[in-house]
Amino acid sequence: MRQRRYPSDMTGAEWALIEPLLPEPACETRAGGRPEKHPRREIVDAIRYVVDTGCKWRALPADFPPWRTVWGFMARWAACGVIGQIRDHLSGRIRREMGKGPRAVATDIDSQSVKAAETVGKDSRGYDAGKKINGRKRHLVVDTRGLPLLVLVTPASLTDRDAAKELLFRLRLMHPEITIVWADSAYAGKLVTWAKKYLNLTIKTVSRPKDASGFIVLPRRWVVERTWAWMMHARRHARDHERLVQHSETLITWAAIILMTRRITRRQSRRPNQPAPLGERGKVGSGRADVG
Structure with missing residues (x-):
């Protein structure tokens, strides 16, 4: 060894x-x-x-x-689906330790566009005109504690609403207990009706206040944004290098697994009733969201 x-x-x-x-x-x-x-x-x-x-x-x-x-x-x-099973097992354990049910009923969805390396072929990359990025787009679903449930990687040219149909369909198959999905205004419109009709999912959009200026923390939306920040600590994800999108999804899931194993073992090594150090507060499994 x-x-x-x-x-x-x-x-x-x-x-x-x-x-x-x-x-x-x-x-x-x-x-x-x-x-x-x-x-x-x-x-x-x-x-x-x-x-x-x-x-x-x-x-x-x-x-x-x-x-x-x-x-x-x-x-x-x-x-063979082993990585997804490990992710779900660890997230369920963290939720139980927090006094929540092992499976979430409310989730948050968001996307992130990243540049692609030269190893990424033209068939799986595209140009995101809004972000001005030539590469891929990552679509992530997390529970209300920021624990990742599902990730989907697509060409960056694919809109959030179009990719969300595939993502939410997979989410319904894997997690039939989920009822609510929080999202930003990019997911508004026909997608809300489609999800309710075909998947029995309620999409609730959170819009930015009209009179707001500069950066503000939006209710519900900050949870998934915080998870993206955690994921980007893994340097492999600063740019997409994988030839196959399924391998890109797998390595993103591995980043989530690393975060969760560290979180669980830190809790185990801490004495009962001992508060978390300041550097650990706000990491995986913590947060103020109180639904699901």
Whole structure:
């Protein structure tokens, strides 16, 4: 086992959270298979290193497993839905620890346009005329505590309303208990009627006050904006480098998993009734929203 030396490396407590949620190795199943050459903890640490530092896959330090091995595990776990299951398990645990139900009934939706690297093909990129960005657009759904529930990556040229149909359809399939979606004015119009008619979802838009000037915090909307700020701490997401949109969605989900595992383990290591340090207040699982 390699020595823990990078800030992105998991602690023992974090690994104890992740290990039971990973699929069973093939060599331990009835069908059988070759034993895995590299410990899974090193694989997960390598994925976290790429997300946190933003380095190229080929530039993984030599003390990690080969980059092709790490990339292969990342792609296979994403394809079989393991990463989404880990995200949902961790978010449900945080909600229960906060005295909430494990599943949200109210959510917040927003999008973010980012520039795309030269590795992103023309078929999955576009030009966002409003933001003047040539790249991709990330669409995110979070609960009222800012915990990510679903992410969708599209060309930046796709409007928020058009992308929201696909995003909300997936959200309804994965989370049938959700009833309310808070959004900004970009999601107003026919989308509200469509979501109510076909998905039985209520979209409530929060508009900026007409007499407001400069930056203001909008009710409900600040939750998802804060989550975007958390995600951008991972340098991999300052620009989109992934050739496939599903891999881009996967690495964004990994950034959320890193945030949640750190949050849970910090709470476990803190003594009962001990207040959180100032630097931890307002992070994953905290906030003033009181619905869902």
